[in-house]
Structures are given as structure tokens and as C-alpha cells.
Amino acid sequence: QVQLVESGGGLVQAGGSLRLSCAASGRTFSSYAMGWFRQAPGKEREFVAGISWRGGTTYYADSVKGRFTISRDNAKNTVYLQMNSLKPEDTAVYYCAATPRIGVRTGSLYDYWGQGTQVTVSS
Secondary structure (H helix, E strand, O other): OOOEEEEOOEEEEOOOOEEEEEEEOOOOHHHOEEEEEEEOOOOOOEEEEEEOOOOOOEEEOOOOOOOEEEEEEOOOOEEEEEEOOOOHHHOEEEEEEEEOOOOOOOHHHOOEEOOOEEEEEEO
């Protein structure tokens, strides 16, 4: 069982930066690949970024590639999403999720989810 708690969301102007954190409970955090997803009002949830068990492999949605960076610290049971050059279209609730499978971009294949943190980018 893994419990996930996101933090770091907020209101930022376009062009600004935020860093999201996702703290995981349990001793098996390093056994899971982690992902970040987001859901904007009226839209479906979409994959944003993922990272392998030890952080050696990362993968991104095309819409955030070059602007967002996912990383993890297994000693702290935490995964991060550094978001730079934010755009109004990045406004959404951001969720972290855990899966035993690397490279997964489909939300239904993730086993554990956090409750989300709101990111709002003003123009």
C-alpha cells in the first residue's frame, strides 16, 4: 500500500515556475515508477511526466517537454515536478501516481493516486 500526498501548487503568472512535491508513505516507494497527471476543468485527465524506479528513465508529454522536469529522491520517498515557463493552458489539478510498470502513460495502469494540488497560471 502506498499513500501519496501532493503539495506545492498555487497561483503563478505566465512565464513563472512552480515545483510540485509528492510525498509517499511506505517502505516500497523505490519499487514503483511514478507519474504526474493533470486534469483541467471540463477536460480528461492527461499524462504529464513519468520516472522509473531509480530515476534513470524519464518520459514526458509533448506539451511539457523542455519546460517540466520530473525527479525523485528515494531516500525521502518524494517525487518532484519542476515546472518552468508556465502557460495558462497548464492550469489544472495535478496528481501524482504510482505504478510498478515503467513507461506507462495510461492512468488506468497506475495503482495509487494522490488527492491532487491545484496549479493556476494567470495570463
